[in-house]
Amino acid sequence: MTSTLLIVQIILAIAITIAVLLQKSSSIGLGAYSGSNESVFGAKGPTGFLAKLTFTLAFAFIVNTLVLGYLYTTETTASVADTIVPANNAAVPAVPTTSENTTPSAPAAPTAN
Structure with a gap:
């Protein structure tokens, strides 16, 4: 099911890209390559049709x-974290303890001879 919908998603993405590129814009886009659009789509050309097609494809994509x-x-x-098996904690060494008397004291002041 998901693989079919994923293929449909890819087809919709390609179709939206083509529909957007075919629309007339200030730089004409790829619409310049479709020579006789006026005779196929009517006097207004494909403007209304492509806008509706783009909207429909975008809605289906969403x-x-x-x-x-x-x-x-x-x-x-x-x-994935549920599949991790906890390790055996028997080999963990203990932290050594230090007493307060083992810290080095400040050196004694030098004495004059």
Whole structure:
């Protein structure tokens, strides 16, 4: 199920990219390569059609993303940290204790001879 939706997600991403690039803009984009758009889409050209197509594809992309996110979170309920086996703590050495008398004292003041 998720692999099918993932393939649909990739196809939607490519289709949105193509639909956006075909739209007429200030720099024309890839719309200049589609010569007779006016005769196929009417007098206004593909402007309205491509805008609606882009909106529909974007809506489908968002819905598909949400469904994929939901499916992936319900599939993976176990964490990697749950599979870690705790190590045996028998070989841990104890910390040596020091008494207060073992600290070096300040050297004695030199005496005059």
